[in-house]
Amino acid sequence: MTRVVVVDDQTLVRQGIRSLLELAEIDVVGEADDGEVALEVVATAAPDVVLLDLRMPRRDGIWTLERLRDRGVDIPVLVLTTFDDDALVLEALRAGARGYLLKDVTLAQLAHAVRTLADGGTLIAPSITDRLLRAIRSGPSPVGPDAPPAQELTERELDVLRLVASGYSNRQIAEALFLAEGTVKNHVSTILLKLGARDRTNAVLRALHEGILR
Template sequence: MIRVVIVDDQALVRQGFAGLLAVAGMDVVGEAADGKEAVEVIARTRPDVVLLDMRMPGFDGIWALRRLRDDGIDIPALVLTTFDEDGLVLEALRAGARGYLLKDITLEQLTEAVETLARGGSVVAPALTDRMLRALQTRQPPSSDVPSGTTRELTDRELDVLRLVASGYSNREIGDALFLAEGTVKNHISAVLGKLGARDRTNAVLRALHEGLLR
């Protein structure tokens, strides 16, 4: 059973998400109303995934992500918000978020995203991806996220896979688009992560854009 902490300043929203996750067979082990309380609850309960609102009075979601990172607490955080500004998406991902979705998603999309993060993956709403990529092309990621120096050269097939990853495709969808077995897609993604020195799919996209691979 996946253990989840919900962070949102609105009690009704927290209760709603808790009820939905319970229906999906997940265990809500804690709730918090702001970033400071979130850090305390997460440190105490050590959940598998955190659902995190961005804009909250006082200590917001970005503050919580940075504090967790500074404290060495590596819990996958899925940002769930009504705000889709490019800058906020980038700031959240650079602060350590593993996913970014809008609150108009379905229960199926929510549970799939939580399961993806619990398995070590990343999720960004497809509707935000193109805008995010365009914004990233004009912004220099901080050195803590993207090291200086060149990366090992990607093959044409690896670039094809990376472009589809950047567009929000799942491994199965990438396989269907490129006529590859899902296992082959996983191998290509592993190779891309290794060559780019990336910890996950989202970070691989950040690094590829920094290197000019997706322009």
């Protein structure tokens, strides 16, 4: 079973998410009501995915994402929130979130998102994708003003990057392109290096911003 930690300041919401995920045979192995507690729970429970609310009264979701990133924690984080503000979505993705869903999703959509992230993919709610793309292309570079210029990608690297942007995991990319999974991992590592990106999400953001992906 996929193992999940739920981070939300509302007890009733956490209990509701737990009950729903259990119906989908997803195991909730820990809960936290703010970012500080979340760091401890994630370290102890070692989940496959973290479900994270953004607006919490003490340490919020962005703070939590940044601390997880700074500590080198490579557990995928799915933001689950009521807020679809473009700036907030971008901030969460730049801080390391690999998925972003609104709380009006169905159980099937939530379960699919959790399993997608657990399998190494990414997922953003379709309702905010178009606005997000416009915001990415018109805003500052997601890797910061001091980042080196992006290096040109090969056609194969572009193929891999397009599938990364579509939420595919390494295994799914390997199947789609008839490659070994190890070869895909090598391509992804090279893409991150050439784009000066720290992770897959950041690489996609920069590629979209600079017109490498359209």
